[in-house]
Amino acid sequence: MQKEQGFIDRLYDRVDALRGVAAQQVQDALTPVGTGLQARHERDVLVAERSGLLAALNAVDGSLCFGRIDLSSGAAHHIGRVGIREDDTAHTPLLIDWRAPVARPFYLATGHTTMGLRRRRHITTEGRVVTELHDEILDVGDRERTGFEDPSGDAVLLAAVNSARTGRMGDIVRTIQAEQDRIIRAPHRGVLVVEGGPGTGKTAVALHRAAFLLYEHRELLAKRAVLIVGPNPAFLRYIGEVLPALGETGVLLATQAELFPGVHADGTDTRRAAAVKGGAAMAEALALAVRDRQQLPEPGAPLVIAHDDGDLVLDWEIAYEARQAARDTLLPHNLARPHFAFRIIDALTSQLTERIGADPHGGPNFLGPDDIAQLGSNVAVSKEVHSAVDELWPPLTPERFLSDYLAGPLYVPAEDAEAIRRAPGEGTWTPADVPLLDEVAELLGVDDSAERAAAEAERQERIAYAQGVLELSRGSESYEFEDEESETLAAHDIIDAERMAERQEEADHRSAAERAAADRTWAFGHIIVDEAQELSPMAWRLLMRRSPTRAMTLVGDPAQTSEEAGVGSWEKILEPYVGDRFEHATLKVNYRTPAEIMELAAGVVRAEDPSFEPPGSVRSTGEVPWTRDAGEDLAGAVALAVGELTPEEGRLAVIAPAALHEEIAAPLEGVTAGAEPDLARPVVLLDPRQAKGLEFDHVLVVEPARFGTSDLYVALTRATQRLGIIHREKLPDSLR
């Protein structure tokens, strides 16, 4: 123990020194010296790097080193959350990053396959003090004993799974299991599906995989960012501290609702509406609706456009041909629009040319090319012509289009249309609208030619200004430096007008994750989807657009799919995007739910699917789940049970249908509930959907008869210790 303490002391001395150096470097770099573009860029990179290092060192301070491996060769390595090197010329490793290949035997070696290890040691620290050591002897021939042997080899794991919950997910870096390690370190390219029952560590594995990928492909992923998609904001907050604790911050965590920049989708749909909006048929319906906005005048009822050179007649034929030509470009609506406008202007100009220059005797047209060009430009700048074009082929924004669409013809079967119809201006955007907005944005495209032209004009203006400044400095040169042999460089010696103009532009200091969050068309370096079974076909279309390289990790459990959600099998989800080219891994051990609770929960699914096989629990607690009839006073019975169950340390969740929340919450003091409950509070009231992905020491499930099968399965599998069930209505058969 003393020896390990000596090592830990030495480690922290080094960390403190590194911290000091990094802080000084940031300080120095922020003091302006050079002003050149290059110098500024280098400074920004240095500040970002050192600040990142500082943040990482601060974040991992708690339990920086947690393991040690002793090799049969005599070498030994300490393993920790980040890598630290000695201050010597060889930069000798002092602490090995858990993600480095050298650290891998710490997670994988067994007595059977020792991977060259003699001993694996788990080091437990509190702050900077070593409190416990647990050794596993892997080489049976090794006679050396330390006095810290843990014959079962799982004391540290069991302590972790039994520890009181805090309302925030912790990392599992000390106790990653072999089946999890293989998933965490799987290659970055391609689609990897990770399936597993409740509590098998899917979320934990997904987050550690993000940390691993950021380590392994630092350069690529720092540029392209990693996106982690989770089911709801409470879940994202629950997992939000895991990556920072592993020293990684360059990740964007988002729910589906947040994936259309500029739109705040906090409305709610009925389950039926969400299901319709998520259905694959919406892609076709929206495409039809967009085409429907490309109109023609009625045959025989042309648009007559007042014009200085004589009225213009925009009839069905002209519009039809123009529309055909524009559609033939296969460009999105807004980008095809200039083609439509061009054809219309061309046809109307020909109409004028015919009318004005026609030779009544049938000879060639009197007008020369210059006259025709003049007529053409008059038509092209005519406001009236442009409003006619707008009427037939309007410029559209996704938001405007979708709100019109939801009010108008929906191109889906009547019953579905009724479920999603919404009067214009009524309601707010919902999470299920987000993939629709994204789909529409693709169909419409952004005609940013005007903005690009404006940006270019601004750039030219800056160049002209810079040119002026340089001229002035040249002019003054002869005066100022006339008689002097000066070493001083004039501005124009080192810089030309264009570079000087660039320097005036503000550099973009945002991280890749921040830029990605603001850019609908961002292509992420890797996308991780948690609770992936929940995503609708339309949401998959959105995500696949954000991942052109298809580097994705999809994590989910089909048995936990909400009734109205999901696509079915992974094959069906992925077929349109990658065919059958995806890897599939399964996690089989449940680290959360004790065997007693799991048995009860599995019975609920088995009632529907007798072949259902739940994951095996890593432990049993002897605590059998109980059920209690509340009689008339449901709220009173819940309050009583909450009093009995609330742990001294740790958290309790009451999981009840939303319709009962008001009644239940009334007598509960200090309970947290609502759309975004504070999970760090001792007692949390949730509906089953909110409970998805979360866990608590104890759980009280209320009125289970009102839950669907999968919601009930989710609710029953949230506890790490004890489960109680309270009911006023009849219990479902599967729980009796």
Ligand SMILES: Nc1ncnc2c1ncn2[C@@H]1O[C@H](COP(=O)(O)OP(=O)(O)OP(=O)(O)O)[C@@H](O)[C@H]1O
């Ligand atoms: N190797 C491990 N060591 C210690 N704890 C672990 C390990 N793997 C998983 N756990 C713990 O088990 C619990 C469940 O993990 P997690 O939430 O990742 O499971 P899940 O498969 O996503 O569950 P669900 O599908 O029910 O949401 C967490 O508390 C996690 O920290």
